[in-house]
Amino acid sequence: MRYVVIGGGIVGLATAHRLTQEHPDAQVTVVEKEQTWGAHQTGHNSGVIHAGVYYKPGSLKATLCKAGSASMVAFCQEHDIPHRVTGKLIVATDPAELPRLHALHERAKANGLPVRLVGPAEAREYEPEVACVEGIHVASTGIADFGAVCVTLAALLEKSGATLRTGARVTGIRSSNREIVVRTTAGDIVGDVLVNCAGLHADRVARMAGIRPPARIIPFRGEYYELREDRRHLVNGLIYPVPDPQFPFLGVHLTRMVDGSVHAGPNAVLAMAREGYTWGRIRPGDVADAVGYSGLWALARRHLRYGITEVRRSLSKRRFAASLARLVPAVTADDLVPAAAGVRAQAITPKGDLVDDFLIVEEGGGRQVHVLNAPSPAATSSLEIAKYIAARLPA
Structure with a gap:
């Protein structure tokens, strides 16, 4: 064969x-x-080895991610690839986010994951600089050099x-x-x-x-910063916000990488090329492919406000820092240094649904x-x- x-x-x-x-x-x-x-x-x-918290129980993402978090760690151990199982915190920074946090906790338990709710004091035992009203600690999350x-x-x-x-x-x-x-x-x-x-x-x-x-692939650029070396001590592991369940994007978060650097991000903006890692990277054919697709326009009509918020954060380091400061108040715009961006290949149906x-x-x-x-x-x-x-x- x-x-x-x-x-x-x-x-x-x-x-x-x-x-x-x-x-x-x-x-x-x-x-x-x-x-x-x-x-x-x-x-x-x-570089995150995800535990499988966010995904609908019984879905391919839920089942393959849970199994994958274990098999990827085992593969890295077998082949001496840099990795660490650090655990992470998903935190609610406002009481209005608590229903979503609790729903996420129930979903994680339904997926059979080692998770538990923690209060502000216990959260700070993991991350001394974090701000939250409540959080979820996920023990099986890690990082690796993919x-x-x-x-x-x-x-x-x-x-x-x-x-x-x-x-x-x-x-x-x-x-x-x-x-x-x-x-x-x-x-x-x-x-x-x-x-x-x-x-x-x-x-x-x-x-x-x-x-x-x-469905058609629509590229979304995820832009990152990283903390200056002298400010890396603000983050021990991984700190995430409570995500919006309408979107597959998890919100800007803080991740200590295998090399000790701390990445911040990503946000999510429409890329002007399938491999559009910067605003200046524009491919007319890719743009035409996206804007000529009914699914993108249906998505835009439904979530225009969300998209505008992401673009504003992309164009403003101050706004980006403010989003991070909701998680770790000590982070300021002066602490951030630009890092390489990524592009997410997101499939969208003709009706504008994110797959x-x-x-x-x-x-x-x-x-x-x-x-x-x-x-x-x-x-x-x-x-x-x-x-x-x-x-x-x-x-």
């Missing part, structure tokens, strides 16, 4: 690795348009005999009853089974393969699998997403 995996982020590499484990005699090829692994969503995220996970997966793939092609952009896909031909800028690749893990371009790759995706679960579409009797929505917590869940996909593919 010949498997072709498009996309060299953490999900694509994990899937390819799983295939080599389950089918050691198979031919596995990974195609990546960049020269490095994990160049986009994987390499620009906050870029290093990708490098390790690529090394394991190479050792297993898989074919790894970087610098190969997919330009077309032809499928017949006998084979699937993936055309790339580095030549054609012939396979029996196609797995699309193209992230920010997953819907486009699906259309190349003759699939009509039920809030992983969206994995099977076609052709399992000969094609398309991962059409896999933003956070996909890095945490990647080894489990790989198992899920491999179980649905022909041997």
Whole structure:
């Protein structure tokens, strides 16, 4: 059996690795348009190993994230990849947020997670500078170097005999009853089974393969700051606000990374390119693809005020700092230094609904699998997403 995996982020590499484990005699090829692994969503995220607090019980996100938080820690331990299980606090800073906090606590318990409610005094035992009226402590949350996970997966793939092609952009896909031909800028690749893990371009790759995706990828840029080195002591681990349940974005938060730096963010603004990491990065084709989509306009009409708030925070360091100061009052604008941004590949339906679960579409009797929505917590869940996909593919 010949498997072709498009996309060299953490999900694509994990899937390819799983295939080599389950089918050691198979031919596995990974195609990546960049020269490095994990160049986009994987390499620009906050490095958090999520526990699975936020996700609807029974959903793919809930089940795969919970299992993934354990398997990712085990993988990092086995391969000596930097990581720590730090736990985190989700805090209500206003009494009006308490109903949402308690609902989130019940959801976390329904997902079987080690969580408990804590008062202000106990919260400060974990985070001395935090401000809250009540919080949730999540014991199983951690941090990891997901870029290093990708490098390790690529090394394991190479050792297993898989074919790894970087610098190969997919330009077309032809499928017949006998084979699937993936055309790339580095030549054609012939396979029996196609797995699309193209992230920010997953819907486009699906259309190349003759699939009509039920949602379209709309890119949202997440902008980060980090605390100055002399102010890192303000945060011990991870501090999150109570999220708005209408959105998949978790709100600006504070995360101590594996290297000791403390990242702050991200906010969420519409990007002007699928890989639009700055305001100045504009690709007319990507803009036309987004603004010509009815789903984006339906979303904008429904949540205009939220979008304006995010743009204002993006354009104002003072507003960004004020959002952080609700969690840790000692943080000021002078404490913040710009850090690299990321772009979230968010699938949106034609009716303007944000797809809030992983969206994995099977076609052709399992000969094609398309991962059409896999933003956070996909890095945490990647080894489990790989198992899920491999179980649905022909041997």
